[in-house]
Amino acid sequence: MQRYSVGGRMNAATGATLNDVASQLWNPSSTKSIFVAEIHFTKTTATGDSHGLQRSSARGATPGATVTPDADNAYSRQATPPSATVLELANFGTEPTLAGPEIMRTSLPAAIGSGFSWIFGNGQPGFGIEVPPGTGLCVMVPEIGTEVAIQISDAIYVWDE
């Protein structure tokens, strides 16, 4: 099992709409699961926002930016991700289809550089959140009464496969 990380910047803020997706790590494989060990977000604007984490069952379309990791994103630098996993970033023309209740939640203060780090399975290889073939894991706008847009941020996902 190899460890990979990939990062990218949102092209635009999300809408101030429940379930608008800021970033999605999408596993397009038809056979291989991946295991997400870490997610990190840091903000580029001084406006408060809130973040949730949900699975996605459909990819959506036309993200604002896409980052395709290759062998340079492997900690060992030995191989491109076998799953062909990609990072997609807001704003989406067609939002991903979210599945199930939220897994994580946080809010950030109105300060540039504020952020969060979510670590799963103690960061151990293979103990993170499993993302089965043809599904994804999204940071999205959660319910907080009156929803607020997720500001333009840098996103980093770390996973094993």
Place this chain on the structure above:
Amino acid sequence: MQEYRVAVNMPVVSSPPEIQSVFWNPSSTKSVFLTHFSLHKWGGAGPSCGIVRVSTEGTPTSTVTPGQDNSFSRDAAPPSAVRVAVADFTAAPTEQGPELRFRPGDLPGSMIEFELDMFEVPPGTGLAFKHMGGTTQIMAAVYGWKE
């Protein structure tokens, strides 16, 4: 043993001290083991907070029921059928024992996180987050557990 997490939005309670959410284990046979609890604030001035065991779920305004998608492995919904009940409660849960007290910061976006070493929640009991006093706030809670 599978690992699960679920996040809930907790509306403002009407008259603290008052329970704002309950992680409830309705199983008659299975214990669950809490590994993570975190509180995330959207508003400014922080309330005083507590965590307390409860022996009844109470009557909540809404309930979030985690499913297969809340499993780290995405294999199955929680066998215990654990759910999170959310304020306001028209019938308050029955508290057991003293609270574990803490006070988050006054800044929007401040948070408190506990990583727990398999804190057992026996069948037919729960663990509640309690707004102890001070400014009422919309907050979010994340419960993580194994079963």
